[in-house]
Amino acid sequence: MITTTYNYQETLAASVRANWRVEDIIGGDKRLDFTRPFMPDSLARVNAIDFLDHEEKIVLNQIRGYGYLTTFGLVEEFILPFVLDHVRPHLNEDDYRTRALLQFASEEAKHIQLFKKFAKEFEQGFVTYCETIGPPEEIGKAVLSHGPLGVALVILGTEWATQKHYLESVRDDNELDPQFKSLLRNHWIEEAQHTKLDTLMVQSLTDNLTEDQIEKGINDYAAIGGLIDDGLKQQVEFDLEAFQRAAGRMLAEFERKQFRSIQLQALRWTYLGSAMVHPNFLATIGEFSPSARKRIEEMAPEFS
Numbered sequence: 001m002i003t004t005t006y007n008y009q010e011t012l013a014a015s016v017r018a019n020w021r022v023e024d025i026i027g028g029d030k031r032l033d034f035t036r037p038f039m040p041d042s043l044a045r046v047n048a049i050d051f052l053d054h055e056e057k058i059v060l061n062q063i064r065g066y067g068y069l070t071t072f073g074l075v076e077e078f079i080l081p082f083v084l085d086h087v088r089p090h091l092n093e094d095d096y097r098t099r100a101l102l103q104f105a106s107e108e109a110k111h112i113q114l115f116k117k118f119a120k121e122f123e124q125g126f127v128t129y130c131e132t133i134g135p136p137e138e139i140g141k142a143v144l145s146h147g148p149l150g151v152a153l154v155i156l157g158t159e160w161a162t163q164k165h166y167l168e169s170v171r172d173d174n175e176l177d178p179q180f181k182s183l184l185r186n187h188w189i190e191e192a193q194h195t196k197l198d199t200l201m202v203q204s205l206t207d208n209l210t211e212d213q214i215e216k217g218i219n220d221y222a223a224i225g226g227l228i229d230d231g232l233k234q235q236v237e238f239d240l241e242a243f244q245r246a247a248g249r250m251l252a253e254f255e256r257k258q259f260r261s262i263q264l265q266a267l268r269w270t271y272l273g274s275a276m277v278h279p280n281f282l283a284t285i286g287e288f289s290p291s292a293r294k295r296i297e298e299m300a301p302e303f304s
């Protein structure tokens with residue numbers, strides 16, 4: 001049983017107060033500065049690759065920034081239908097619930113559009129094209145073919161991870177391009193309410209579940225994690241190719257090896273591990289199943 005103190009009315013009020021427009025964040029004189037890094041190094045992990053020079057590190061960092069836009073874009077594309085499916089069967093039961101969840105869905109649709117706009121500007125300004133995993137509809141379909149508890153846990157973890165990314169790595173990093181930093185900041189501001197609504201979604205999904213049903217939810221969570229992890233392995237290969245095109249040089253075999261091992265762990269940490277260690281994520285899971293919490297804690301080191 002989850003004993004959260006979050007509620008729909010307060011979440012809705014906070015969300016309405018925080019709400020921003022896409023036009024306030026990108027467009028006009030608000031442009032990306034391609035002389036600066038886009039991502040904090042704790043997520044990009046380019047400084048650990050010892051054969052890159054300063055310019056090459058910035059180039060790879062920016063490739064990772066583009067990947068952040070497209071990977072979060074993918075996740076948001078399955079959050080949106082999931083939240084709509086969750087709200088629809090109970091539309092007339094609690095007006096605050098209905099409004100808070102529809103506001104959540106609407107913000108996620110806005111984030112999809114914002115991330116696409118940033119990605120487009122990147123494509124216009126960066127030296128080469130960068131391939132990314134997808135298409136989003138296909139990945140979304142594969143994720144949503146799992147049970148709702150597994151999907152809800154992935155969403156809960158991912159949204160808490162955006163908090164960790166912003167507060168621990170982005171906020172105090174003054175090297176970052178201010179425009180990209182503003183994207184991450186504004187995204188987190190709205191995600192802050194989503195994490196609460198996710199907790200309420202998980203609460204309603206776990207009420208009255210048997211041990212077996214909870215175990216299936218955790219199995220689904222692990223299976224979706226495996227699916228995302230396969231995508232990340234492919235993304236590392238795309239990033240390696242994009243890097244070589246952008247840097248105008250082919251890496252030697254031992255360099256490619258180092259690139260792959262450091263970057264795969266960087267991607268795993270960004271999209272999976274930083275969620276799996278988040279204390280609020282673990283606390284929510286621990287409340288309905290201490291053994292599920294333990295299982296996720298045991299999985300986490302592989303993704304750090």
Ligand SMILES: [Fe+2]
Binds near residue numbers: 108111191
């Ligand atoms: Fe979002």
Ligand SMILES: [Fe+2]
Binds near residue numbers: 079108159190
């Ligand atoms: Fe969100």
